[in-house]
Amino acid sequence: MAKKTISKPTVSLGGLDDQIGYVLRRAQIAAFLHFNECLRGVKLTPGKFSVLLLIGENPGIPQAAICDCLGILKSNLVAVVDEFERRGLAERHAHGRDGRANELHLTAKGRALLRRAVALSNAHEAQLSARFRKADRNKLISMLKTLSLIDAGTSKP
Amino acid sequence: MAKKTISKPTVSLGGLDDQIGYVLRRAQIAAFLHFNECLRGVKLTPGKFSVLLLIGENPGIPQAAICDCLGILKSNLVAVVDEFERRGLAERHAHGRDGRANELHLTAKGRALLRRAVALSNAHEAQLSARFRKADRNKLISMLKTLSLIDAGTSKP
DNA sequence: TATTGTTATACTCTATAACTATA
DNA sequence: TATAGTTATAGAGTATAACAATA
Numbered sequence: 001m002a003k004k005t006i007s008k009p010t011v012s013l014g015g016l017d018d019q020i021g022y023v024l025r026r027a028q029i030a031a032f033l034h035f036n037e038c039l040r041g042v043k044l045t046p047g048k049f050s051v052l053l054l055i056g057e058n059p060g061i062p063q064a065a066i067c068d069c070l071g072i073l074k075s076n077l078v079a080v081v082d083e084f085e086r087r088g089l090a091e092r093h094a095h096g097r098d099g100r101a102n103e104l105h106l107t108a109k110g111r112a113l114l115r116r117a118v119a120l121s122n123a124h125e126a127q128l129s130a131r132f133r134k135a136d137r138n139k140l141i142s143m144l145k146t147l148s149l150i151d152a153g154t155s156k157p
Numbered sequence: 158m159a160k161k162t163i164s165k166p167t168v169s170l171g172g173l174d175d176q177i178g179y180v181l182r183r184a185q186i187a188a189f190l191h192f193n194e195c196l197r198g199v200k201l202t203p204g205k206f207s208v209l210l211l212i213g214e215n216p217g218i219p220q221a222a223i224c225d226c227l228g229i230l231k232s233n234l235v236a237v238v239d240e241f242e243r244r245g246l247a248e249r250h251a252h253g254r255d256g257r258a259n260e261l262h263l264t265a266k267g268r269a270l271l272r273r274a275v276a277l278s279n280a281h282e283a284q285l286s287a288r289f290r291k292a293d294r295n296k297l298i299s300m301l302k303t304l305s306l307i308d309a310g311t312s313k314p
Numbered sequence: 315t316a317t318t319g320t321t322a323t324a325c326t327c328t329a330t331a332a333c334t335a336t337a
Numbered sequence: 338t339a340t341a342g343t344t345a346t347a348g349a350g351t352a353t354a355a356c357a358a359t360a
Binding site: 011013014019024033036139140145147154155 | 168169173177184187190194195214218226228294304305308311312
Binding site: 045047072073075076098099100101 | 326327328329330331334335336337
């Protein structure tokens with residue numbers, strides 16, 4: 001079949017594909033697309049899944065604690081919890097000792113959905129991990145954690 | 158100093174920090190923040206830097222070829238090239254053989270800015286790479302490339 | 315009929331500021 | 338005064354559809 005685009009036969013990436021930031025971004029996009037496809041049935045994006053999981057793992061956790069753990073803003077968590085309540089997955093309860101805070105709890109429906117979601121997420125993770133030997137996979141996790149600790153303030157002026 | 162938050166003393170992440178997708182995302186956010194800080198002086202985000210670099214490396218490249226290489230949509234590239242023209246960094250020229258296409262070229266100002274940006278990007282990359290041994294760093298690049306090849310269609314229904 | 319570039323549009327994610335009520 | 342949660346809003350980044358000009 002004849003080529004119809006006018007793209008150059010070879011395009012130089014200028015060393016872009018040997019830079020950690022660039023390949024990190026491309027890998028993250030691919031992993032997110034794969035995750036979204038795997039969890040399409042439970043209608044959870046990576047971010048929403050992590051919130052639901054945290055509530056399930058820590059019944060009664062206040063919203064601020066979730067924000068601290070996941071690095072999201074409290075103002076942006078509101079809509080997520082709203083959606084969970086609308087879908088009947090979670091509930092805001094009054095906090096025992098602090099009148100300002102909410103205790104977040106999963107409903108029975110939320111726990112059931114989380115169980116399905118965890119199974120799907122584990123299947124997704126297994127498909128990513130299957131590309132590597134176990135030791136390499138663990139090394140990858142370790143190196144990514146090292147990178148995530150980099151502080152933007154570290155950059156010299 | 159007294160603790161003033163009501164966050165639980167220990168929060169379970171439910172194994173989230175042993176999942177490739179999650180640590181990948183956290184690492185990517187940290188790397189992008191660091192990149193943005195390093196390239197603040199040249200006013201280039203990672204995405205815009207990659208477009209400018211591709212034009213510099215491939216003078217006359219049409220917009221569609223950039224989209225193919227970087228995985229962005231042609232409709233979203235328009236504003237980026239508009240901004241480069243407004244800042245006097247790049248120009249759209251008529252394509253020699255294809256009346257539909259643009260040839261993108263850097264101006265002298267664009268080439269000068271790109272040289273500065275590449276130096277800053279290299280310094281950024283050096284700071285990320287410095288966290289690892291050379292062999293490990295190359296292994297990381299290789300594994301991230303492997304992940305980026307994962308197809309979302311690979312997920313079972 | 316397909317592709318290049320463009321416009322318009324919408325949706326998500328992220329970020330900031332201001333407010334309330336509690337501490 | 339500081340924190341928990343909320344609201345409103347604005348800016349990126351990303352997605353689709355439709356169009357004109359050209360292949």
